[in-house]
Amino acid sequence: MACVVECAPVTSTFTGPVIKNTVVPNGFPLPATSYVLDPLKGAFDLGSMIRYLDHSDAYGGAEWGHPSDNIGAILPIADWLSRTGEIPLKMRDVLEAIIKAYEIQGVFQAKNAFNKLGIDHVLLVKVASTAVVSKLFGLTRQQANAAVSQAFVDGHPLRIYRQSPNTSPRKGWAAGDACMRAVHLVFMTKSGQPGFPTALTAPKWGFYDALFRGQQFVLPRPFTSSVIETVFFKLYAAEGHGISAVEAAVTLSKLLEGRLDEIESLQIRTQQAAMIIIDKRGPLYNAADRDHCMRYMIAVTLLKGDWPDVQDYEDASPYASSADVEALRQKITMEEDLEMTKDYHDPKTGKVASGLTVTMKDGSASGEVLVERPVGHPWREDTIELVAQKFVRLTSSLLKEPRTVWERIMSDSFEQEDVKDWVDLFSLKES
Numbered sequence: 001m002a003c004v005v006e007c008a009p010v011t012s013t014f015t016g017p018v019i020k021n022t023v024v025p026n027g028f029p030l031p032a033t034s035y036v037l038d039p040l041k042g043a044f045d046l047g048s049m050i051r052y053l054d055h056s057d058a059y060g061g062a063e064w065g066h067p068s069d070n071i072g073a074i075l076p077i078a079d080w081l082s083r084t085g086e087i088p089l090k091m092r093d094v095l096e097a098i099i100k101a102y103e104i105q106g107v108f109q110a111k112n113a114f115n116k117l118g119i120d121h122v123l124l125v126k127v128a129s130t131a132v133v134s135k136l137f138g139l140t141r142q143q144a145n146a147a148v149s150q151a152f153v154d155g156h157p158l159r160i161y162r163q164s165p166n167t168s169p170r171k172g173w174a175a176g177d178a179c180m181r182a183v184h185l186v187f188m189t190k191s192g193q194p195g196f197p198t199a200l201t202a203p204k205w206g207f208y209d210a211l212f213r214g215q216q217f218v219l220p221r222p223f224t225s226s227v228i229e230t231v232f233f234k235l236y237a238a239e240g241h242g243i244s245a246v247e248a249a250v251t252l253s254k255l256l257e258g259r260l261d262e263i264e265s266l267q268i269r270t271q272q273a274a275m276i277i278i279d280k281r282g283p284l285y286n287a288a289d290r291d292h293c294m295r296y297m298i299a300v301t302l303l304k305g306d307w308p309d310v311q312d313y314e315d316a317s318p319y320a321s322s323a324d325v326e327a328l329r330q331k332i333t334m335e336e337d338l339e340m341t342k343d344y345h346d347p348k349t350g351k352v353a354s355g356l357t358v359t360m361k362d363g364s365a366s367g368e369v370l371v372e373r374p375v376g377h378p379w380r381e382d383t384i385e386l387v388a389q390k391f392v393r394l395t396s397s398l399l400k401e402p403r404t405v406w407e408r409i410m411s412d413s414f415e416q417e418d419v420k421d422w423v424d425l426f427s428l429k430e431s
Contacts, residue, residue: 011052014173015045026083028076031426032398039080043183047072047125048176055310058232058240059102060344060352061109064273065121067231070101072179073129075423077136077186082419087138091422092415097132099228104128106227110347111218115276119211120159122178127151129182137186146195150185152207153199164280167289232352233376233387236307241274242294244374245354246308249301251369252356260302260328264361268294268334269368270354272341279334287313290320298356299328343372350379398426 016035017024028042029035030049037045047069050056056068074097081087105128114121130151134144157177161170189195200207200216208216238246245268256263278294290296290313300308300319312319319325343351355370373379375386392402399405405425408414 011045011049011172015049017041026080028079028083029423029427031423032428034428037076039076039187040180040183042076042080043073044173044176044180046076046176047179048173051175052172052310055234055237057234059106059109059227059230060232060240060273061106062111062113062345063109063115063121063124064240064277065105065109065124066175066234067102067105067128067227069122069125069175069179070105070129070132071098072176073125073133073182074098074101074136075419077133077183078419079423081136087136089136089419090415091417091419093136094419095415097136099225100135100223101128101132102228102231103223103225104131106231107219107221107223108217110220115159117211117213118159120157120162120174122174123156125175125178126154126156126182126185129179130185133182133186134189137190139186139190143189146193147186147189149195149197149199150189150193151182153196154181154185156211161288162277162292164282164289164292167280167286167292169286169288171288171292230347230350230378232378233383235376235386235390237291237310237313238297238308239278239292239294241271241352242278242297242354243376244352244371245270245274245294245356246297246301247371247374248354248356248369249298250305250307252358252366253302253305255366256302256358257305259360260324262360262362263328263331263358265359266298266328266332267357267359268298268332268354269337269357270294270334270340271344271352272336273344274354275334275336281329284320286315293329294334295329295332296325298332299325302328350377352377395426398428 015030015033017037018041023036024038027036027038030037030042030045050072051066051069057066059065059067074094078089078094082089105124108124114123127148130147131144134147139147157174160166161168161174198206203209208214232240234240236243274294278292280293280295284290284293284296297308300312303319303324311317314320340351340353343349343353351372352374353370353372355368357368358366376383388406391406395402
């Protein structure tokens with residue numbers, strides 16, 4: 001929810017009702033705004049606000065993604081069902097749906113690389129959200145199967161908007177779009193639309209043959225609750241596979257203060273995922289382009305002497321047109337370390353490692369600054385408190401006592417709160 005508050009101003013160009021000034025009876029109050037929306041637009045807007053600049057959470061595997069995307073579908077539907085009185089829901093129901101959606105998306109991500117086929121990972125948001133929203137709606141098992149089959153045969157976005165030279169702001173609202181599609185497909189199923197018994201396996205026309213090169217999904221473990229227990233928290237505005245390098249750059253910035261012009265080169269040793277997603281040279285055309293560039297993130301961090309903020313990626317940021325940023329970008333090289341890639345894919349190691357080494361013009365070199373489990377990692381002891389601090393920082397302009405609200409979230413009684421009362425806490429009232 002904290003990311004929603006931070007990103008509301010940035011996403012303001014497309015949030016709100018499709019028809020201006022429309023207020024939906026018993027609609028979903030979009031957090032950090034005064035909009036009251038229908039369930040579909042509410043899912044799109046909340047999903048986009050949660051996801052903007054990937055600033056919420058992350059989970060790795062053969063595929064990578066952000067399980068919190070699913071909250072964009074879950075919370076508006078739970079709130080709408082509660083306000084209409086159709087199915088009064090408690091926060092326990094929301095938490096259960098979140099746990100299940102995380103698990104569905106995460107288990108699918110573990111061994112199935114949709115990115116290698118050019119398909120964007122928000123396919124899994126659509127599938128997971130369709131499944132859990134079906135449950136919130138009270139659909140039968142047969143209806144839920146039909147809805148999920150609709151999600152699999154639905155058109156799936158290409159990954160093109162996350163990759164150079166086409167990286168664009170769409171990567172920030174793709175998850176919102178997947179949430180909206182999931183909600184719509186559940187509504188369609190509830191209205192009586194049938195599903196497709198062989199959506200995956202039909203020869204030639206099914207998902208496996210048409211889009212997955214004849215392969216079948218590999219699900220390496222049963223669905224439990226392991227994903228939400230081991231998810232990586234995005235505490236700073238930096239692409240997930242680059243956070244370890246940015247943390248190393250924060251350390252280096254203290255050692256290089258006042259000496260950046262003496263740098264001859266900076267070498268980054270990292271995992272394959274970072275090489276695929278954020279190894280980018282040449283012009284950067286927008287915020288989405290910049291936050292998916294390892295060299296830009298490192299350069300800004302060294303110049304700033306601190307973690308980058310959301311604003312540092314925007315066109316209006318002084319860094320976006322900085323000659324100093326470009327000069328540093330030109331001095332940075334990246335290479336894959338096979339051991340880091342192996343460890344990245346091994347859940348037993350829990351590593352998302354990067355190492356930075358600086359060579360100065362006089363020939364001297366720093367020792368490598370290596371970060372294997374960066375800030376926000378589930379195994380780090382400081383993670384939960386840092387998440388709390390992020391929540392307090394980003395909601396302080398919206399909530400009177402954000403720390404008290406955080407403690408309320410963490411209490412046993414939170415499960416029994418009414419969904420609509422919780423959502424109302426984060427709503428702006430019309431003046």
